[in-house]
Amino acid sequence: MEQQNVEQKIQEFVSIVEARNPNEPEFLQAVKEVAATVIPFIITKKEYNGKKLLERMTEAERIIIFRVPWVDDKGEIQVNRGYRIQMNSAIGPYKGGIRFHPTVNLSVLKFLAFEQVFKNSLTTLPMGGGKGGADFDPQGKSDMEVMRFCQSFMTELCKHIGPETDVPAGDIGVGAREVGYLFGQYKRIRNEFTGVLTGKGLAYGGSLIRPEATGYGVVYFCEQMLRTIGQEVAGKTFTVSGFGNVAWGVVKKINQLGGKVLTISGPDGYIYDEAGISGDKIDALLELRASGNNRAEDYILKYPEAKFFAGKRPWEVKCDVAIPAATQNELNLDDAKNLVANGVICVTEAANMPSTLDAINYFLDNKILFSPGKASNAGGVATSGLEMTQNSIRLNWSSEEVDARLKEIMIGIHKACRDYGKEGDGYVNYVKGANIAGFVKVAEAMLAQGVV
Numbered sequence: 001m002e003q004q005n006v007e008q009k010i011q012e013f014v015s016i017v018e019a020r021n022p023n024e025p026e027f028l029q030a031v032k033e034v035a036a037t038v039i040p041f042i043i044t045k046k047e048y049n050g051k052k053l054l055e056r057m058t059e060a061e062r063i064i065i066f067r068v069p070w071v072d073d074k075g076e077i078q079v080n081r082g083y084r085i086q087m088n089s090a091i092g093p094y095k096g097g098i099r100f101h102p103t104v105n106l107s108v109l110k111f112l113a114f115e116q117v118f119k120n121s122l123t124t125l126p127m128g129g130g131k132g133g134a135d136f137d138p139q140g141k142s143d144m145e146v147m148r149f150c151q152s153f154m155t156e157l158c159k160h161i162g163p164e165t166d167v168p169a170g171d172i173g174v175g176a177r178e179v180g181y182l183f184g185q186y187k188r189i190r191n192e193f194t195g196v197l198t199g200k201g202l203a204y205g206g207s208l209i210r211p212e213a214t215g216y217g218v219v220y221f222c223e224q225m226l227r228t229i230g231q232e233v234a235g236k237t238f239t240v241s242g243f244g245n246v247a248w249g250v251v252k253k254i255n256q257l258g259g260k261v262l263t264i265s266g267p268d269g270y271i272y273d274e275a276g277i278s279g280d281k282i283d284a285l286l287e288l289r290a291s292g293n294n295r296a297e298d299y300i301l302k303y304p305e306a307k308f309f310a311g312k313r314p315w316e317v318k319c320d321v322a323i324p325a326a327t328q329n330e331l332n333l334d335d336a337k338n339l340v341a342n343g344v345i346c347v348t349e350a351a352n353m354p355s356t357l358d359a360i361n362y363f364l365d366n367k368i369l370f371s372p373g374k375a376s377n378a379g380g381v382a383t384s385g386l387e388m389t390q391n392s393i394r395l396n397w398s399s400e401e402v403d404a405r406l407k408e409i410m411i412g413i414h415k416a417c418r419d420y421g422k423e424g425d426g427y428v429n430y431v432k433g434a435n436i437a438g439f440v441k442v443a444e445a446m447l448a449q450g451v452v
Helices: 003-020 025-043 053-057 106-122 143-157 176-190 210-227 245-256 280-291 296-302 333-341 357-365 379-393 399-421 430-449
Strands: 062-071 077-088 094-100 128-134 166-169 237-240 260-266 269-272 307-310 321-323 346-348 369-371
Touching: 003 025, 003 053, 025 053, 025 106, 025 357, 025 430, 053 430, 062 106, 062 143, 077 094, 077 106, 077 143, 077 166, 094 106, 094 176, 094 379, 106 128, 106 379, 106 399, 106 430, 128 143, 128 166, 143 176, 166 379, 210 245, 210 321, 210 346, 210 369, 210 379, 210 399, 237 245, 245 260, 245 280, 260 296, 269 296, 280 296, 296 307, 333 357, 357 369, 369 430, 379 399, 399 430
Parallel strands: 094 128, 094 166, 237 260, 237 321, 321 346, 346 369
Antiparallel strands: 062 077, 077 128, 260 269, 269 307
16 A cells, blocks of 8 residues: 555544543653554454454443542541553453552543553563543641541442452552552452552562663663664663662662663652662662652762752763653654753653653654563563463562572563564664554454454
8 A cells, every 4th residue: 555545544544532631741742652563554454454453452341530528637637539540451461550649531441441451462471451540639647647548449340340340550759658558448348359450569469670670671672672783781771760769670670781870760750870770879879768858959968979950850961872751752753852962862762651652753764772661661560461461360579589580571572572573674673563562462452353
């Protein structure tokens, strides 16, 4: 089919999705990115013709929106809004995190759930895609307030989830504390001890290395990307954004493999540490996260030789590899131009959709190795899948065994993305590869199950 007709089909599809989902920019951004690579692929497959597979994938199977009333420490009643997006269950029970943050809305969660469908498919584990959360901010709340909110949230959510239906996990604002309170309330109401949540504490069914897993997986994926051009992590310089769980795991694994991390960042700006963020400095990331004030600047209180750049992002720093690990749309076109001008050879996304579409296209046009988060940050949900397996068989694997299985999964994801994304000149378009590889498994399952 002529390129003009392909572009027309993409635009027709996007126009329909835009009309059905107005005022949802994050969701539409995610759909457009997938449509640009998947629709040309669908056109070449006779068995997909007329089945409207991508149209069905962009429509959630179920969206639950509910009131979450709770009482603060002053005895005043507060009301938040809770959500669960059950996007696609063609290959397994819905699986995806719960996010507590003031920015949570329908668009953000639909984009995350849509991305989760492809990400979970890439892991090869039997997990569908979902996402949930609330516009509740745990920052500045007491433990008792967080507990009361979590219990109210789960009182409604428990009606819609279960180990064979929907298995949530943590996300931004939902760590071990929140997962514990959510799990406790589910157990209390349902009177059953099941693997209904992942990211649990080790004492009650959690998996070793789950907190580090997303970051570890990102670096394993990055390692495979670099090897396609005969390079290794060892000896490379890295800029990393964020200082939460994902960034912490990224920094730990880069150091283990011999790389050097120069930056971390927060909402207030970024830290540049020329000596490298290693050793006890990695533990400082945990202290920053635990402090609850969200200030990267506090790093220099302990390590004054480092520099803090207020209100800026780390993409102006010269590096070999950039790893955005904070939040969506944190790396724009100007940042991409800075990185390319400074000689970056690889950009591996660790957050969900941290690069804008024009930034992604700039990397691809300049033949920079670039991987979308749905592929490179799939290690977190992959290890959640391994936690589900351990819960099912009532066994705990060692950290070495979990890490080995995680690495094997990330190598497999990389291979699938490389195989579908390799272009005529040998360049690997990981965006195209991840989208098509993730789509194919879900599409085949949907075809087999009929129009449901």
